Amino acid sequence: MSQTNATGTTEESFGQRLIRASSHTNIQLGVICLLILATMTALRPQMFMSSYNFESMAFFMPELGILAIAMMIAMLTGGIDLSIVGVANLAGITAGTVFGYLAGEAGVGALGSGAVIFGVGVGLLVGVLAGLVNGLLISGLKITPILATLGTGQVFIGLCLVLTGGPAIVGFPPAWTWLGNGKIAAIPVPFVLFVVLCVGLSLLLSRTSFGLRLKLIGTNPKAAIYTGIEKGRMIVFSYMLTGGLAAMAGILLSARTNAAKSDYGSSYLLQAVLIAVLGGTNPAGGKGNVLGVALAVISLTLLASGLQMMRVSNHLINFVWGAFLIVVIALNALRSRKGR
Amino acid sequence: MKLFSNTDVVIALILVAAMVFIGLINPAFWQLPNIFSLLKSNVVIGLMALGVLLIMISGGIDVSFTAFAVAAMYLVVRTMVALDFDGVIIPFLCATAIGALLGLMNAGIIHKFHMIPLIVTLGTASVVRGLVLGLVGTSNVNINQMPEALIEVGRANIVTLERANGTTFGLSAMIVVYIVIAISIHLILTRTMIGRSVYAYGADPEAAKRVGFKTGRTMIFVYCTAGALAGFAGLLHSSMIWLANPRDFVGLELDVIAAVVLGGASIFGGRGTVMGTVLGVFILVMIQNSLILMGIDTTWQRVVVGGMLICAVAVTALRDRRALV
Numbered sequence: 001m002s003q004t005n006a007t008g009t010t011e012e013s014f015g016q017r018l019i020r021a022s023s024h025t026n027i028q029l030g031v032i033c034l035l036i037l038a039t040m041t042a043l044r045p046q047m048f049m050s051s052y053n054f055e056s057m058a059f060f061m062p063e064l065g066i067l068a069i070a071m072m073i074a075m076l077t078g079g080i081d082l083s084i085v086g087v088a089n090l091a092g093i094t095a096g097t098v099f100g101y102l103a104g105e106a107g108v109g110a111l112g113s114g115a116v117i118f119g120v121g122v123g124l125l126v127g128v129l130a131g132l133v134n135g136l137l138i139s140g141l142k143i144t145p146i147l148a149t150l151g152t153g154q155v156f157i158g159l160c161l162v163l164t165g166g167p168a169i170v171g172f173p174p175a176w177t178w179l180g181n182g183k184i185a186a187i188p189v190p191f192v193l194f195v196v197l198c199v200g201l202s203l204l205l206s207r208t209s210f211g212l213r214l215k216l217i218g219t220n221p222k223a224a225i226y227t228g229i230e231k232g233r234m235i236v237f238s239y240m241l242t243g244g245l246a247a248m249a250g251i252l253l254s255a256r257t258n259a260a261k262s263d264y265g266s267s268y269l270l271q272a273v274l275i276a277v278l279g280g281t282n283p284a285g286g287k288g289n290v291l292g293v294a295l296a297v298i299s300l301t302l303l304a305s306g307l308q309m310m311r312v313s314n315h316l317i318n319f320v321w322g323a324f325l326i327v328v329i330a331l332n333a334l335r336s337r338k339g340r
Numbered sequence: 341m342k343l344f345s346n347t348d349v350v351i352a353l354i355l356v357a358a359m360v361f362i363g364l365i366n367p368a369f370w371q372l373p374n375i376f377s378l379l380k381s382n383v384v385i386g387l388m389a390l391g392v393l394l395i396m397i398s399g400g401i402d403v404s405f406t407a408f409a410v411a412a413m414y415l416v417v418r419t420m421v422a423l424d425f426d427g428v429i430i431p432f433l434c435a436t437a438i439g440a441l442l443g444l445m446n447a448g449i450i451h452k453f454h455m456i457p458l459i460v461t462l463g464t465a466s467v468v469r470g471l472v473l474g475l476v477g478t479s480n481v482n483i484n485q486m487p488e489a490l491i492e493v494g495r496a497n498i499v500t501l502e503r504a505n506g507t508t509f510g511l512s513a514m515i516v517v518y519i520v521i522a523i524s525i526h527l528i529l530t531r532t533m534i535g536r537s538v539y540a541y542g543a544d545p546e547a548a549k550r551v552g553f554k555t556g557r558t559m560i561f562v563y564c565t566a567g568a569l570a571g572f573a574g575l576l577h578s579s580m581i582w583l584a585n586p587r588d589f590v591g592l593e594l595d596v597i598a599a600v601v602l603g604g605a606s607i608f609g610g611r612g613t614v615m616g617t618v619l620g621v622f623i624l625v626m627i628q629n630s631l632i633l634m635g636i637d638t639t640w641q642r643v644v645v646g647g648m649l650i651c652a653v654a655v656t657a658l659r660d661r662r663a664l665v
Contacts, residue, residue, distance in 0.1 A: 080458065137650065137654070141654045141657055141658070142657050142658075143650075143653045143654055143657045144607045144608070144653070144657070146401060146458055146607065147597075147601065147607055147649065147653040148650065148653065150594060150597065150649065151598075151646045151647070151649035151650035151653065152646065152650065153646070154594055154642050154643070154645055154646025154649065155642070155643050155646035155647055155650070156646075157642055157646075158639075158640065158641070158642030158643030158644070158645075158646055159643060161639045161642060161643075162637075162639050162640060162643065165639060166639065269462075270462050270463070270465075270466050273459060273462055274463075277459065283456050283459055284456070313473075313474050315469070315470050315471075315472075315473035315474035315478070316470055316471075316474035316475075317470070318466050318469065318470035318473075318474075319466065319467050319469075319470025319471050319474055320470070321466055321470075322462075322463040322464065322465070322466030322467035322468075322470060323463070323467050325459070325462070325463035325466070326449060326460065326463040326464065326467070329449070329453055329455045329459065329460065329463070330449070330452075330453050330455075333452075333453035333454060333455060334453075
């Protein structure tokens with residue numbers, strides 16, 4: 001009866017809520033983004049502001065962004081998923097193996113979009129199943145997420161090695177590589193997918209009971225159980241979602257590089273943790289939002305591309321990531337202490 | 341002295357069963373050269389595992405020690421090459437000190453900011469590896485440049501036997517170093533106040549604080565010792581393989597953690613013994629090294645290690661099963 005009224009007020013308060021909830025960290029992150037942008041532009045004006053640079057960032061960023069969001073979802077319940085890179089590679093490699101079987105003698109180039117859709121489905125299924133394994137180990141056997149996913153991550157990477165025998169799988173169907181290199185109306189396809197995923201997940205986490213329950217479990221597991229939340233099942237679902245997202249990232253990675261290998265993207269794990277924490281996710285659970293993670297990944301991508309333009313070696317960029325992570329942790333700790 | 345706790349006996353039985361099983365599949369397993377080389381491969385992983393054991397007993401986890409090992413090893417060897425220095429004791433002391441200092445960094449950050457050890461050590465590992473590769477160098481120090489004295493250390497044997505065809509094989513003297521250090525850690529953990537404080541902190545940090553343990557000191561002891569052991573093991577590794585590779589040990593942290601968990605230590609802290617860890621390391625190394633003897637393709641190695649880790653944690657989780665939450 002008060003349906004229209006209710007939606008009207010939620011619409012309003014939703015906007016307010018969004019601003020309030022994301023006010024602190026997200027505005028900070030937005031400012032950091034702009035600062036990095038301004039600094040890099042000042043240092044390397046011609047190169048940095050070129051449309052080529054932004055385009056390459058838009059191709060490169062989504063994989064990392066999706067992995068970071070996957071990590072954030074695992075962290076919402078107070079867990080962590082160290083197997084995401086393994087899942088990502090396994091998804092790409094399984095799809096590549098499937099294409100190899102499907103194409104047979106004709107070569108993968110001949111495969112049409114139907115086969116590719118099937119491949120994407122297989123890849124995502126692999127991710128969701130991997131997440132199911134993680135979730136069951138964590139909620140069923142009560143293994144700590146760190147060790148469970150450390151172990152399964154090894155198994156997944158090991159399976160990649162078994163499937164490929166070591167070398168990379170090279171050569172995917174054209175429709176598959178379009179996912180990583182194509183454009184829709186001048187916007188890179190991976191970026192479009194990233195935005196769609198961000199919006200979808202943001203709604204899922206902030207506007208459905210699923211998201212709310214996940215955060216409740218992370219905030220106070222005991223209270224969540226007494227409220228009647230089926231904690232075990234929710235945790236399994238959250239790891240399945242994490243696994244599916246990791247597989248999506250793996251699909252984009254293999255589509256962009258037209259190859260899949262067991263040890264691709266191994267530095268992504270640290271970066272995903274870093275971005276999730278930087279984006280306002282609390283690794284102890286209960287706090288995290290998609291917008292923050294998206295802003296964090298944008299600012300880090302800007303920073304990385306700027307550093308690369310200044311010819312800083314990749315090793316030192318790794319150093320910067322690690323140092324950044326520790327500084328962010330320290331600042332968060334200091335701030336929460338002051339709050340108390 | 342109760343050297344074997346209950347869990348240790350179980351692990352020892354598993355070890356014996358695994359040895360018999362592998363021996364049945366391929367009797368070559370029982371030949372002395374194989375046993376000696378197995379013992380030798382225990383040393384480096386074992387030393388690191390002792391450090392990780394301390395950290396796990398205190399309720400933490402560490403993924404940065406391999407980075408520290410690389411940093412200590414590579415810095416020391418490069419310095420020795422640059423100075424044309426040929427000694428043994430000073431380099432090993434330096435490597436240990438470098439490891440301990442880096443461990444101090446971990447302890448400081450974890451204790452000061454009450455931050456999850458996993459995330460801190462992920463960060464410090466990346467920092468240290470990045471600095472070593474970015475500033476010090478990326479090239480291997482090969483056998484022709486390696487300091488002679490280090491190679492001599494790695495070559496030293498306590499027992500040398502002769503095969504039927506006249507070639508010799510021996511038991512590395514490093515095994516003695518490993519045993520001595522393991523016994524020291526065992527004594528520290530069971531006989532000293534600081535050792536007890538590690539168990540107390542792991543079982544309940546707040547309670548440990550209230551009974552009067554200086555928990556900051558405990559954290560420093562734990563992480564510095566782990567770093568020191570890693571640094572020492574790193575240099576030992578390079579003197580045993582006659583090579584200093586700044587990209588070494590990638591992924592080894594998982595093997596070491598798996599070994600410690602196999603040895604019965606609990607991720608929740610407060611539980612774990614040196615004996616168990618030594619046995620856990622032996623099981624892991626033995627199974628890894630015996631895959632070929634058992635006719636299993638080496639590509640399966642990581643699946644096997646991961647699977648073993650999962651089984652080990654599942655069993656310890658069932659043992660340590662806590663309440664509803």
